[in-house]
Amino acid sequence: MLKEVFEIPKQLPVMTLRGIVLFPKAMMPLRIFEERYRQMLDEVLSSTRIFGIVCERENVSEEEAHMEHPFDVATAGLIRVSKKHEDGTSFVLLQGIKRVKVRSISQELPYRIIETEEIEDESWIRDLIQHILSCLVVDCDRCSSAAENNFLGFLKTR
Numbered sequence: 001m002l003k004e005v006f007e008i009p010k011q012l013p014v015m016t017l018r019g020i021v022l023f024p025k026a027m028m029p030l031r032i033f034e035e036r037y038r039q040m041l042d043e044v045l046s047s048t049r050i051f052g053i054v055c056e057r058e059n060v061s062e063e064e065a066h067m068e069h070p071f072d073v074a075t076a077g078l079i080r081v082s083k084k085h086e087d088g089t090s091f092v093l094l095q096g097i098k099r100v101k102v103r104s105i106s107q108e109l110p111y112r113i114i115e116t117e118e119i120e121d122e123s124w125i126r127d128l129i130q131h132i133l134s135c136l137v138v139d140c141d142r143c144s145s146a147a148e149n150n151f152l153g154f155l156k157t158r
Contacts, residue, residue, distance in 0.1 A: 006076075012052045012100065015053055022077055023075065032091075033089045054070040075100070076100055
């Protein structure tokens with residue numbers, strides 16, 4: 001299987017959505033209907049086909065709720081499918097590419113653009129999990145051998 005490599009823009013257009021998180025490799029269907037996101041989609045489709053999803057903080061005061069405060073991590077996604085309808089709305093299938101750190105918000109209008117920073121490779125987590133699993137297998141083998149010896153000893157006494 002070929003692994004696609006994408007360069008994530010340092011200035012990343014994003015949709016700030018409440019209660020929504022896009023994970024790397026996951027597919028997310030979206031209905032684009034707000035005017036700001038329609039414009040963002042048109043511009044992104046004519047360039048990188050990449051925009052981000054960032055989850056909106058929910059624990060803000062009523063006075064700040066309209067500001068759509070983002071969390072510190074977003075996920076850049078690649079538009080795999082885009083279908084524009086007669087009413088101007090669009091269906092988009094976005095695939096998560098990579099998590100990025102939100103350094104700052106560099107633009108609010110006509111749509112939000114964040115300044116991103118790469119999050120270091122998290123392969124150490126996979127390595128740690130593999131190490132833990134291999135230790136468990138070794139312990140199971142050791143336990144299994146001890147159990148076999150005990151069982152054989154039990155059979156010999158019968």
